[in-house]
Amino acid sequence: MDASGLAELRTMYVFGPAEGSTWGLTYEGIEAKLRERGTDTFIRIDEGEEGPVRGSVMHFGITVGEEHLEGMAKLSPEGIAIEDCTVHAAAEFVTWLWDSLVPAGSITFNTEWGLEADLPDALVPHVPRPRLVATFLTHLEATGGLD
Numbered sequence: 631m632d633a634s635g636l637a638e639l640r641t642m643y644v645f646g647p648a649e650g651s652t653w654g655l656t657y658e659g660i661e662a663k664l665r666e667r668g669t670d671t672f673i674r675i676d677e678g679e680e681g682p683v684r685g686s687v688m689h690f691g692i693t694v695g696e697e698h699l700e701g702m703a704k705l706s707p708e709g710i711a712i713e714d715c716t717v718h719a720a721a722e723f724v725t726w727l728w729d730s731l732v733p734a735g736s737i738t739f740n741t742e743w744g745l746e747a748d749l750p751d752a753l754v755p756h757v758p759r760p761r762l763v764a765t766f767l768t769h770l771e772a773t774g775g776l777d
């Protein structure tokens with residue numbers, strides 16, 4: 631598959647703090663930053679079996695470029711995922727994470743396909759968007775099975 635075809639493929643991207651670190655996320659903080667982007671976004675917190683924090687998941691909608699995507703956030707283990715996402719939308723989303731939620735933190739990533747292929751989480755380089763796209767494309771190629 632050529633790079634343009636690969637760039638259009640959609641998968642879930644999972645972002646988290648580097649091992650041994652934390653972003654200090656709260657659902658209230660995530661909601662505030664999402665509302666700054668657009669007041670019409672949906673936000674729902676499923677409490678899970680163990681109360682309002684442990685085991686809970688925040689589901690949300692977000693507009694990335696021209697696309698309306700859905701995502702989820704967890705406090706334990708800490709991380710944010712964006713579903714059904716292209717490499718370009720993932721690059722824009724991770725740029726928003728740096729600008730809004732984790733300005734001083736490092737970010738790791740994987741994809742649904744990478745997890746299925748047992749690829750380890752990788753550090754997202756703090757580089758311009760075109761190089762982020764290239765990083766995500768390289769990851770997708772490494773997952774195999776895309777031919």
